[in-house]
Amino acid sequence: MSVIEKETVIKGPGRALISDKVRSHANDPFFVKKNAEAKEALSKIDLSGLKKK
Amino acid sequence: MNLPHYAYFTKNNYRDYEFYSEGPRGKVKKVVMFTKMQDDPLIYNLAFGDEDPETGVVSDLAITDNKDTGIVLATVANTINDFCDRYGNHYIFATGSTLARTRLYQINISAVLDEISIDFEILGSRDGVLHAFQKNVNYDSLLIKRK
Numbered sequence: 001m002s003v004i005e006k007e008t009v010i011k012g013p014g015r016a017l018i019s020d021k022v023r024s025h026a027n028d029p030f031f032v033k034k035n036a037e038a039k040e041a042l043s044k045i046d047l048s049g050l051k052k053k
Numbered sequence: 054m055n056l057p058h059y060a061y062f063t064k065n066n067y068r069d070y071e072f073y074s075e076g077p078r079g080k081v082k083k084v085v086m087f088t089k090m091q092d093d094p095l096i097y098n099l100a101f102g103d104e105d106p107e108t109g110v111v112s113d114l115a116i117t118d119n120k121d122t123g124i125v126l127a128t129v130a131n132t133i134n135d136f137c138d139r140y141g142n143h144y145i146f147a148t149g150s151t152l153a154r155t156r157l158y159q160i161n162i163s164a165v166l167d168e169i170s171i172d173f174e175i176l177g178s179r180d181g182v183l184h185a186f187q188k189n190v191n192y193d194s195l196l197i198k199r200k
Contacts, residue, residue, distance in 0.1 A: 008075055009057045009124055014131030019062040022071050025086045030111040034100035035088045038146055041194055042090060045178045050094040050144065050196075 054134065054172050056127035056165060061085075063132070067139035070132040071104075076119030083125060084111050085132050087145070095143040096196070097136070101129060113150040126161050130169065137199040148194035156191060163188040174198045 025031045061072035070085040085101040102113035119125075133145060149155030159177075162169060166188060169175065176183045177192030186195065 016063040016135040022062050022064040038098040044181050
């Protein structure tokens, strides 16, 4: 199978470009739901080994 | 980290990121967001999904099938680097929307584990217990921390 070289793929270290076109999703229902699910999943994990001593 | 990735963009808050997956299904906008979950240990959640170009609705249930999962995940890993540059090296929680997707992410991480492990500590959670990430082991979720 041939490999397609994508012009948009960057090789090497990455760095985000700041753009005012990127909108905040802080109140997006999808992310609100994902964060609630993550909180519930985290609550079931023993994190005691990660806490500051 | 030198894995092939897409160009990616952020707001000046370094919590919201966007990039475009490209492949047989065309261009698909991917949206990444980091959200603080808790203190001690300080943990942020990494969530990402596809944004519908017409409605702007974000979802992670669609199967993009753009044959570029490795490049997409490498781009997400790069956003972690930018996020940590701004907010510090804290634990970042990540899980797939389904068990199958979590497994897919693990397979892709396993393929580049040596490269990723240079910069990141990766822990896998299984039945509520954290373990150092190992290839060919299924985890419920991941905790990632830049070294």
